[in-house]
Amino acid sequence: MKYLTIALLTLLAWTAFAVEWKNLDEPHHLGGRRASSGYLQGKVVLVDRWGAKCPPCRALLPRVEELWQSFKQKQCVILGGHCAGWGSAEEVKSLVEKNGLTYPVYEGAGLAAGEPDFDAIPFLYVVDETGRIVYRGHDERLATEALVTALTDMEAPRDLAQWKRFLDWELENLPARAFLRLKAFKKKFPKEAKAYDAQAKKLAAIPDLSNVVELVAFAKKAKDPPRFGPKDKAKEKKYQALVKSVFDKCAKLKDVADPRLQQEAKNALADLAWAKAAF
Numbered sequence: 001m002k003y004l005t006i007a008l009l010t011l012l013a014w015t016a017f018a019v020e021w022k023n024l025d026e027p028h029h030l031g032g033r034r035a036s037s038g039y040l041q042g043k044v045v046l047v048d049r050w051g052a053k054c055p056p057c058r059a060l061l062p063r064v065e066e067l068w069q070s071f072k073q074k075q076c077v078i079l080g081g082h083c084a085g086w087g088s089a090e091e092v093k094s095l096v097e098k099n100g101l102t103y104p105v106y107e108g109a110g111l112a113a114g115e116p117d118f119d120a121i122p123f124l125y126v127v128d129e130t131g132r133i134v135y136r137g138h139d140e141r142l143a144t145e146a147l148v149t150a151l152t153d154m155e156a157p158r159d160l161a162q163w164k165r166f167l168d169w170e171l172e173n174l175p176a177r178a179f180l181r182l183k184a185f186k187k188k189f190p191k192e193a194k195a196y197d198a199q200a201k202k203l204a205a206i207p208d209l210s211n212v213v214e215l216v217a218f219a220k221k222a223k224d225p226p227r228f229g230p231k232d233k234a235k236e237k238k239y240q241a242l243v244k245s246v247f248d249k250c251a252k253l254k255d256v257a258d259p260r261l262q263q264e265a266k267n268a269l270a271d272l273a274w275a276k277a278a279f
Helices: 002-015 055-071 089-099 140-155 160-173 175-188 190-204 209-223 233-255 259-277
Strands: 029-031 044-050 076-082 105-107 123-127 133-137
Touching: 029 076, 029 089, 044 055, 044 140, 055 076, 055 089, 055 140, 076 140, 089 105, 123 140, 133 140, 140 160, 160 175, 160 190, 175 190, 175 209, 175 259, 209 233, 209 259, 233 259
Parallel strands: 044 076, 076 105
Antiparallel strands: 029 105, 044 123, 123 133
């Protein structure tokens, strides 16, 4: 019974999201792509807290959409969190349509715990993969710079300490991504990587890990697809068929046993579904 209780507690800990987000359910959705707390795991997130009755907020909306179009193929999400009392749902939906907003827009969306305090809007903050707030304020340029820096740091950490910070977090929360990062870490820091031998064995023992690793790696590439010219129609069709084939083949991975790995598989499949829809 003791060991069963410990196992249950461990499973519950894995099921809880590492970074919790609020108001991402269907009743709060006001426009753009759907999102979820689970989907935002492992992403860099820029949150725009705004109001429909706020002129500076309305002026910012098309620029936020431009930013989203520039970065939506990366491991990031721009999240529009409308502020209660600053406009009706109808007013917000009208602005979403008028500005052609395609990023997720929800009433009151933001961090569930630890959201920065603000007394003026528009208010922007950027959350990195591990849940660390790397920018908070009202400056669009600084928020964009923080987004770019957070993405760059996640993809190519600058030093050993940063490598370890992302790796340690992923080992706890994103086993497939941790496997891929550990592989790169061993090449860059072979001596230091020996300290992770025990974690590497635990990763390798997770059922279906290798399949989800392949899916996650492919989905990352599919989210930022190759550019095809007018003369590359045959190659483009072949690529589209490949994406659809991988999606169909890997759909069953959303039901793997490990809840952390299950969420990674669902997120990767969501990105592939998005890539298919863009064809």
